[in-house]
Amino acid sequence: QKEVEQNSGPLSVPEGAIASLNCTYSDRGSQSFFWYRQYSGKSPELIMFIYSNGDKEDGRFTAQLNKASQYVSLLIRDSQPSDSATYLCAVRYGNKLVFGAGTILRVKS
Amino acid sequence: SQTIHQWPATLVQPVGSPLSLECTVEGTSNPNLYWYRQAAGRGLQLLFYSVGIGQISSEVPQNLSASRPQDRQFILSSKKLLLSDSGFYLCAWINWGTGELFFGEGSRLTVL
Numbered sequence: 001q002k003e004v005e006q007n008s009g010p011l012s013v014p015e016g017a018i019a020s021l022n023c024t025y026s027d028r029g030s031q032s033f034f035w036y037r038q039y040s041g042k043s044p045e046l047i048m049f050i051y052s053n054g055d056k057e058d059g060r061f062t063a064q065l066n067k068a069s070q071y072v073s074l075l076i077r078d079s080q081p082s083d084s085a086t087y088l089c090a091v092r093y094g095n096k097l098v099f100g101a102g103t104i105l106r107v108k109s
Numbered sequence: 110s111q112t113i114h115q116w117p118a119t120l121v122q123p124v125g126s127p128l129s130l131e132c133t134v135e136g137t138s139n140p141n142l143y144w145y146r147q148a149a150g151r152g153l154q155l156l157f158y159s160v161g162i163g164q165i166s167s168e169v170p171q172n173l174s175a176s177r178p179q180d181r182q183f184i185l186s187s188k189k190l191l192l193s194d195s196g197f198y199l200c201a202w203i204n205w206g207t208g209e210l211f212f213g214e215g216s217r218l219t220v221l
Contacts, residue, residue: 006152032208043199043212044153088152092208095141095160096168101152 002027002093006100015109019076023089023100026070032092033065033072037085038102044088047074079107111136115200115213122220128173128187130216132200135181140202142183143210144175147197159183195220 003026013019021035032051036044050056050063050072062075072091076083086102112135122128134140141160145153155168157175165175172191176184183200200213 034209041217043215044210045212046209049207049209090210095203096143096155096158097203097208097210098155099145099153 002091002098004089004091004098004100006087006089006103008101008103010104010106012106012108013079015079015081015107017079017107019079019083019105019107021074021076021087021089021103021105023072023074024070025072025089025091027091027093028067028070030070030091030093033063034090034092034097035061035063035072035074036088036090036099038088039085047087076105079105081107081109083107111202111204111211113200113202113211113213115198115216117216118214119217120219122190122218124192124220125189128185128190128194128218130185130198130200130218132183132185132213133181134183134202137181137202139180141205142177143201143203144183144185145199145201147199149196153199157185190218190220192220194218 005024034049035047038044048063050065056063060077064073084107086104088102089100090097115132143158144156159177173187198216201210
């Protein structure tokens with residue numbers, strides 16, 4: 001059973017702070033990892049993907065991958081109220097993506 | 110560019126009624142297609158995926174079925190809906206270059 005675990009939250013941060021979202025996965029053979037953002041009532045949209053150990057930065061977003069610990073995280077710097085959403089971690093297994101249950105992020109202005 | 114369409118966007122159905130949700134993809138050929146379901150407050154559950162016409166893989170036992178009658182068409186069906194079938198149904202295709210899933214706008218089903 002391929003599992004992807006996330007803390008459901010909600011995670012509340014003040015505007016301008018750093019939000020840290022975490023995800024663990026069960027299969028050491030996993031190679032591709034994705035973060036999606038989903039606004040209420042909408043379909044998910046990709047924020048970032050990461051394949052290699054270490055950090056990957058894109059604007060205010062940084063994805064971090066540690067394959068030895070089977071851990072992937074997403075940092076959001078200078079959090080804005082518009083970042084309030086559910087963040088879904090996904091792991092690729094063969095030709096399928098398995099999703100975690102998502103973490104609700106609330107950015108308070 | 111590739112686009113993915115789903116319909117209907119919203120539907121309310123009585124228990125025991127049939128269901129048909131449709132998904133079409135434009136701008137790509139021979140896509141891998143997926144049906145996910147998201148129950149209220151829950152994550153995405155993979156229901157079916159298809160690697161080609163007539164080829165369907167089922168991920169969970171349930172009263173739903175899927176068909177792929179054409180290369181870029183994917184249909185989700187049920188003969189008799191249950192209350193537990195309520196949810197947000199998402200069709201998606203995968204970009205093999207990045208492994209990224211692109212989602213349609215979703216179909217919200219309420220079974221009463």
